[in-house]
Amino acid sequence: MAKARIPKSARFTSKSVRVPQGLPDRETLLKFIREAGETDKADMAKAFGLKGNDRRALRDMLKALEAEGALGKRGRKGFSEAGALPPVGVVDVVERDPDGDLLVKLTKGEDAPVVRLAPDRREATGGAPGLGDRLLVRFETLENGETEARMIKRLGQSAHRILGVIRRANRQVRVEPVDRRSKESLSLLPADAVDLHDGDLVLAQVTLEARYGPKRGKVLEVVGREDQPRAASLIAIYSHGIPTGFSQAAEAEAEAAEPPTLKGREDLREVPLVTIDPPDARDHDDAVYAEPDTDPKNEGGWIVWVAIADVAAYVRPGSALDREARDKGNSTYFPDRVEPMLPERLSAGLCSLRQGENRACLAVRMVFDRNGRKRSHKFVRGLMRSAAKLSYEQAQRAIDGFPDDHTNPLLEPILKPLWAAYETMMKGRRARSPLAIQSQERKIVLNAEGEVTSITPRASLEAHRLIEEMMVQANVCAAETLEQKKSPLIYRIHDAPTQEKVQSLAEFLQTLGIAWNKGEAPRTERFNGLLDQTREGPHAEIVNEVVLRTQMQAVYATENIGHFGLNLDRYAHFTSPIRRYADLIVHRALIRALGLGEDGLTDRDIAQMKDTSERITYAERRSMAAERDATDRYVAAFLADRVGAEFAGRITGVTRFGLFIRLDETGADGLVPASSLGGEFFIHDDKAHALVGERTGRRWPLGLRVQVELKEATPITGGLLFDILSDPLPADPNAPRPRLGMRARGGGFSGPKRGGGAGRAAAPKRGKRR
Structure with a gap:
């Protein structure tokens, strides 16, 4: 890759630079352009005081410098030093x-x-x-x-390379982008569109920039059809650049992998470890077992085993499998498919802890006292054999008194001890007080053809929380061991909320009449107290949502700052190496630090660990965005035939251009434009998180329950548009009133502001909006 030089300063006008008047020589002109970063002929002529023939001479100089490669064009009229980049x-x-x-x-x-x-x-x-x-x-x-x-x-x-849909109309063929934020379409020549059909999903790029009208383009690849039920995932994969498939070299390495033996491993096959996963899970990378501690010094204590698939035994540093797993960063999950981090031969085969089959594992034996405090732990590299494959629902039904033929024999020897150990561990969790934010997830149910049949809330079971807490503790053990061994590692860190976010939370809570001391440092106990205080009230859902938005996002890093949300001093991901590269690195670090084999962390792994942590954080963001976009498109497809129907929902976002509504029934999010709210001008009060009528003061605040009518559902972009049917709240007598006419001056309220904006509201079109 070519090295690029960055100018010493950003672009600035001729007033910023003192230059001699008159036609410059070559070096003087180049120096001016270099210092300006980017400029045009008019700016140069003004800076040097050029007129008439001197302007024409300047134009000739610029053409000559461009021809010899000393200058580069920037847009239609701009120039910069060749190869220069702006700050x-x-x-x-x-x-x-x-x-x-x-x-x-x-x-x-x-x-x-x-x-x-x-x-x-x-x-x-x-x-x-x-x-x-x-x-x-x-x-x-x-x-x-x-x-x-x-x-x-x-x-x-970008309009230069877009994922779009072929649209044929009036002898014209266009590529309409699937990205809601992109407004530009491409026009195709008829000769280039002979084999294209209306509704084809294509990857296209610009071939000719048009001054007026759509840009000319060409199709690089046809990737599918917009009317395919599974198009939503396909669009998300291409839109976000999710790496797909595996190279022949990686597939060959996976196929060459052999079943594990006892060599170099501790025999754990007599430990009745069980996997507990979603019913449709194809990979099982963790198994658990618990038994009372017989040590008289730890009366009432428990021994908990967590065994994790030994992916490091198959994915060796520097291999094709390793390079591609690092590139993917993690598996990406869509409603209809999974784009796995590892080939199926490993992810659903030799690295999956299948019932009754020998599997390589890295296990941790943890000892807890009667109060849920961890007394000790030890890692072993072992060979295990899962005693049972259970779903969360199966395990929960058995504990609740409804075992089936599969779980009945497991109830006394395995499941009840697991739950008893979990109850003890929960004492320690409650003392630690991690964030108790409740997140309502939705499950998209598809039929065999890939069509959405229902969207239902995901059940939140005690079985989920049991596995989660045991995984958390195993992750803590990994971080503690590697720190003790002074080994480099990739932490999972989560910073405390910023002061700005806490202040925004306090201002919102004030609108609900809830006091919050902005000066006190954020602590998980404070947030949990707020959630408990509002849990049974009318504002429970929106307070939960706003507290969630107040939190920072967790990232991977080589420097430790702790995990605020879990309220832990040190934390590393260890329990999912089939689907997360971070966990594989932690496994290798444990193998090297504890002398458990020759396939541990390499010097190269260590040298690039900081870069790896950045890469996998980025890959996680990429997957989250792709998964979210695919879900939005599936939801829009599900609701497309219900345009005109009414729904109950809640305002979950307030912006100057409208209100975001989340429907109770499906959890779908859509927009009510400000232009449809009523017969007055609405101003965004960012302090109160509300749109407020300029004339009446009537309010649309965050959290307000509303009835909406679905006006438009666009599966190809995932967009939903609503028409609000409810009335706004009356004016707040204690709030400052916006001044009439502020929109003409771009203002908002007369009080202190940090931004804001407004939305133009048209007269109501329907009698339902009173």
């Missing part, structure tokens, strides 16, 4: 290199170099980027002289 610029994601890194290029500047996009270390800013996306980035020069780009904001899908 901040707009780029398109143009390709992916062999290591899986995204490469970006300035949207204007043919001579500008292709630059690596660094993984995002911060919170996701508008979703994980993929091929064809347009980004605002900051260019940074590294110590080795190379330049990398760091994303500031995702601006949407």
